[in-house]
Amino acid sequence: MSNSENQLKTGFCEIRHASRLSVAPMMDWTDRHCRYLHRLMSKQALLYTEMVTAPALVRGGAVHLLAYNPEEHPVALQLGGSDPKELAAAARMGAEAGYDEINLNVGCPSDRVQSGTFGAVLMKSPGLVADCVAEMAAECPVEVTVKCRIGVDDQEPRDLLPAFLEAVRAAGVRRVTIHARKAWLRGLSPKENRDIPPLDYPLVHAMKAEFADMHISVNGGIMSLDEAMVHLAQGLDGVMIGRAAYHTPADVLLQADRRVFGVDRETDPVAVVRDMLPYIERHLVAGGKLGQVTRHMLGLFAGQPGARAWRRHLSENATRPGAGPDVVRAALEFVQPKAA
Template sequence: MTAPVTSPAIVGTESTIAPWRVCVAPMMDWTDRHCRYFHRLLSPRARLYTEMVTSAALVRGRQLRLLEHSQQEQPVALQLGGSDPHELAQAARFGAEAGYDEINLNVGCPSDRVQSGRFGACLMREPALVGDCMKAMRDAVSVPVTVKCRIGVDDQDDYAGLQHFTETMLEASVEVLVVHARKAWLQGLSPKENREIPPLDYERVYRLKREFPGLVVVINGGITTVEQVQAHLAQLDGVMLGRAAYHDPYLLAQVEASLYGEPLPSRAGVLQHMQPYIEAELARGTAFKHISRHLLGLYQGEPGARAFRRTLSEGAHLPGAGWALLEQALAPCSVAA
């Protein structure tokens, strides 16, 4: 299930670097395999996550095509959605066999569709069930099995609820907890509003790490700058970037440079390293628009950014669109530079 493309910009990294120090969040409709390949060029060390895949789709639907990814994306984690321990264990096995470095359980998504399937953020109310799911997955695979959760849901608005949830995860031998530092409202707010309206409470996550020092705690939510990443890493084991990394992907390169002291790659150079991947994907029948949509934010805040986005947006869906269109989109940026 791998694309036959190798890029000189993608270099394996040593396990001496904390695996969860910088992560890119699982984002539905966004972090597909093309997005992850692009993000890997910008950040060789970041831990990447798939879009959420339901255990039912893998086990009952046999949609194993959903596991397709490139080896060059690694380290990459598969995020699962579900609440049936047996089914999740089987889905985790499929993920591990496909080469994923981690299996992550979604206990944070508040959408109505996810709730109707009894998974996502509503599982914050059922820590014992989540514990059973984690035990089943841990018994099924040898790669790390982790949880992504909220600080609470609805009227669960005190630290005690998160503390109890965490204790239950530790009893299930969970070693890594990714915490979106907002609670979720299961009724009355859309998924978008749930990412913006409930207030951020970073201190609650910091407290969790102080009280459970042996647990790897990764924070997510509202993190948009290199300085914020550095501040959180002074208190926690890792930071997970979400929409900021998608809309302004060069942030990933800036974070990497700040943490590891490596030179920043040029935006144009990153795109040059995308060329063999794009051409290979076009040859296998992938439409250019499915790749180019992830590149739109690369020049965010830079001269020529608007023309770059417009050229790609208007031309990517046309027959024959490919690398030549990307070169055309780059022209205003090169002149501005």
């Protein structure tokens, strides 16, 4: 085996280990500021970008969408698209930018995504998905993965999902994250598609039993680290958490390294805020705005004394002209334990 093949194999092993717990790609939420914050809370969990469309990168030249902080590793780029050649070119761009994984979105149900014939609508075309990931893998030296639903509209998930997994496995994919809900492409909004279609965790577990050689993670409706640990104990390879990791990040991420990865490391929200201050200062010097960072920090103290005052102070002051780190320091006074 060559050195490059050894490095590739090592990279695959590391990213698969990280994917025991991942934070879901979420539009308008998991930008690079959010990911930097999450990385301070967990050194081990796998982080995902917001979905970036292949046309924006390849035809639009929007390479700024690939920007990230080196501290974010391990970090995956999620792509949206349906043209195999275009996705291959975008995947190559992502790998050259240094991302540890390239993920194809086959789950987003928004009207905008459907109009571009990608996202969840691709569940209707497993052959096309297979063509896409095969082309991506041929052009990309890092692992290509898929995030999908269990089906869409009137499809029968217990018939559709095995055929879908068989198609992408035959194309070379060995790691899939399954959102355990159908997506209804008409009649439900994207928000409703995250809540209304019933969850079918047993189906995802059945797919792991049927496709034992594949690395399968579950996503959808998982609100705590305790719930994640149950899925792992029952045999799934990974768990992806979305909204809970964003709204109550301390509950999900602060104990993740110890409980999920067996690494003796924990921190606390106050220390995380203090560690964010140098990052905030660099962002402001570069011309950024305080609110671009602090909007992701509002839930840090959820459920703790002073959390409401923390959120209110940041919300009311972070967008004011000239707002800087002192706003965060002042907000921290509401939640820090007071000396006796």
